[in-house]
Amino acid sequence: MGQVEDVLKNQPLDCGVCNKCCRKKPGILLFPEIGDDPAVYGENVEIVDNRPILKTKPNGDCVYLDLETGCTNYENRPRVCRTYDCRSDYIQWIAKPRTERRTMMKKGLLNQTVQKEGRSRLKAILKSRPTQIAAD
Structure with missing residues (x-):
């Protein structure tokens, strides 16, 4: 998890218009x-x-x-x-067990737009920097 968090924090932030x-x-x-x-x-x-x-x-x-x-x-x-910086919300969210994440979404604590956008950005970042993460 620390590797993912480091990569996300070092990427420029572009607002995803989640309104959080x-x-x-x-x-x-x-x-x-x-x-x-x-x-x-x-x-x-x-x-x-x-x-x-x-x-x-x-x-x-x-x-x-x-x-x-x-x-x-x-x-x-x-x-x-x-x-x-909404990335910290997503980082905290993905660190939780899957069942807890689903419960949070059902309660409206993290809307689907934020979840989908976070997942999409994370995948794009990880695809573009596979050697940086693998090096640790």
Whole structure:
């Protein structure tokens, strides 16, 4: 598993549009100290534990998430959205026993799109670098 994790971490990340970064509870945390300006989001910001966060819809999704088009505020998305690395979710998922992975999918903890995209990317990476993995 360590070899696969190393290969994945060293590959550039291209967003697969799973929207997982848009579904954080209690909301998307804003970091003014590294460039997030809460004023940009206007009434869609609330203060929780003295920190600004984006409000969420009743189902927990970010107020800017449109399930068909993605982020409706993409150009102004917060730092945490710009740097979210979904590969760690997939790495944690494939490390679990198959029965546990199936249970997680049934509960909606990892949607099929993320699972299929992760598997596809992993296969492509492993195909393109077989000697690197075999060397360990």
